[in-house]
Amino acid sequence: MSSSLLPPVKGVRLASVPARIKDWQRDDLLLIEIPKEASVSATFTQNSFCAAPVAVAKEHISKGNVRALLINAGNANAATGSRGLSDAQACCEAVARAINIRAEQVLPFSTGVIGEHLPLQRLLDAIPRAAEQLSDSGWDGAAKAIMTTDTHPKTASRTLEIGGEEITVVGIAKGSGMIQPNMATMLAYVATDAHVAQPLLDKMVKEAVNASFNRVSVDGDTSTNDACVLIATGATGSQVENSEDRAYSALMGAITQLHIELAKAVVKDGEGATKFVTVQVEGAGSSAEALRVAFEVGESPLVKTALYASDPNWGRLVMAIGNAIPGSLDTTKVNIYLDQVQVVEAGGRSVNYLEEQGEQVFSKPEFTIRIELGRGNCSEHVWTCDFSHEYVTINAEYRT
Structure with a gap:
């Protein structure tokens, strides 16, 4: 695993490994582990043909206490019927076994070709390897692992001070084609080590997405797999519990600007784009x-x-x-x-x-x-x- 240029977010550990989902020599499976005290919020594609992992992730996040995210590139696991759903669930169960949590605490995500079944056994074999390599310095490798037709990884970070304590915000995204608003427009994962009450985090992700990813378009096509996830680990002592607080405004500003930076990066990396x-x-x-x-x-x-x-x-x-x-x-x-x-x-x-x-x-x-x-x-x-x-x-x- 390469050393990270992005700062770690307290409480987040990541690992990227090759699962050989396609015939390529690169990491294509990402595991993100978050602490039990974290708050997690997300927005998902509005496409009626939403992929199996989207359906499973929506169900799991509604139960709260999310502890892990699993993302694979190269195969969207979309339009794959009941087998697609069972494959996504099987991946969640494998993660649960590997890091000792419940399957419903795992959110699965996939990106790639639509209409093909996952090479499930390859993912099941790779997940334990990813669990063994979890590290807080894996953000840059994570950004590369989720790429499909992207020409380069998309990353951003911010630091700010709340209550005399330094707070970190880090985000990664993938997206180059099949990009159109109606959230989401691609895959994006943003984390901060501040403590944010769940209702406020839900508000934050919607407002940040509306100001960023819902303002971009490469080709007018909304993907079947889009999602944007916002994580607040609560690993620092800084707490954001009221939208009227200065702390909320400061953190909201940092998160929004980070989302905008990632959204612009997606457009600039639009498939074949020159302008x-x-x-x-x-x-x-x-x-x-x-x-x-x-x-x-x-x-x-x-x-x-x-x-x-x-x-x-x-x-x-x-x-x-x-x-x-x-x-x-x-x-x-x-x-x-x-x-x-x-x-x-x-x-x-x-x-x-x-x-x-x-x-x-x-x-x-x-x-x-x-x-x-x-x-x-x-x-x-x-x-x-x-x-x-x-x-x-x-x-x-x-x-x-």
């Missing part, structure tokens, strides 16, 4: 309307291919905006900016706009598309990326 783009919508009649417009623009294949080509084809932007608000948009109030360059004014091409200006912005690796609707005072944003030739290649060859 990271913020779509900012202002002057909407409601937050829901602003998000609808932002996602319509951010998910449009025509917009995303123009981004890749560095072609400031603003006609595709107005098309997407019009699709989001059919029939009721006063287009004469719409303005569009590419960074600081105004390309659309009062619903038409800005008289001062030069094509070369748009090309300069669209050629940048990161920029903002800002849309003014003139319908109200609500604003929202999403983060998206382009569609490249490589995106098609990766997904065309995903199972080979």
Whole structure:
């Protein structure tokens, strides 16, 4: 196991081992052990074809006192029927035997190809090995073990002071394709060693996810396996028990910013992505309307291919905006900016706009598309990326 660059979180131990779930030479099974005094909260995919491990994890977390997480890469164990459920449960039972807890205290997670059964015996053989290697310095190896089409691991950490004591927050995520909000959008695991009351932790994970992972899109597809887990081990003396406390605000801020960092990393590592783009919508009649417009623009294949080509084809932007608000948009109030360059004014091409200006912005690796609707005072944003030739290649060859 490689040495960790991320700081340990008091009370959390991790181990990554190779289970050979696919024909690769790498760690692909992660075990996370947490103390009995920990609080655990999670959000899960809304996809109706939710994977077997999602169904089992939902059932187990509802019983409380979660003590371990098991994550495998390479196989999603989704659309696998009753066998998939029994395989997920068997993995929980193996973890329970290995670290002397109950199976219902284990949350299973899987990511990878949909529609194939787990190579169960390989996982059962690997779990005891993982239990033997548990260490508080395993965060970086953990981030690598959960990768699928990711090109690099996604990690983040924060430290802050609460009540004179240093508190650590560490998170890892995986995600590159099949990324779309409606939590979750991928797999993410975040832990802090603060003590947080369960109701507050539930509030924290929902708010942090809404500000981060529910504001990103790579391709508009919500996975069958998505989840985001937030763990508070309670291993330090610092306690967060009231949402009105300064301690809550400080910890909530750190956790939210960490989630945002991970969410942006997912978009920047979008399959074949070459551009990271913020779509900012202002002057909407409601937050829901602003998000609808932002996602319509951010998910449009025509917009995303123009981004890749560095072609400031603003006609595709107005098309997407019009699709989001059919029939009721006063287009004469719409303005569009590419960074600081105004390309659309009062619903038409800005008289001062030069094509070369748009090309300069669209050629940048990161920029903002800002849309003014003139319908109200609500604003929202999403983060998206382009569609490249490589995106098609990766997904065309995903199972080979």
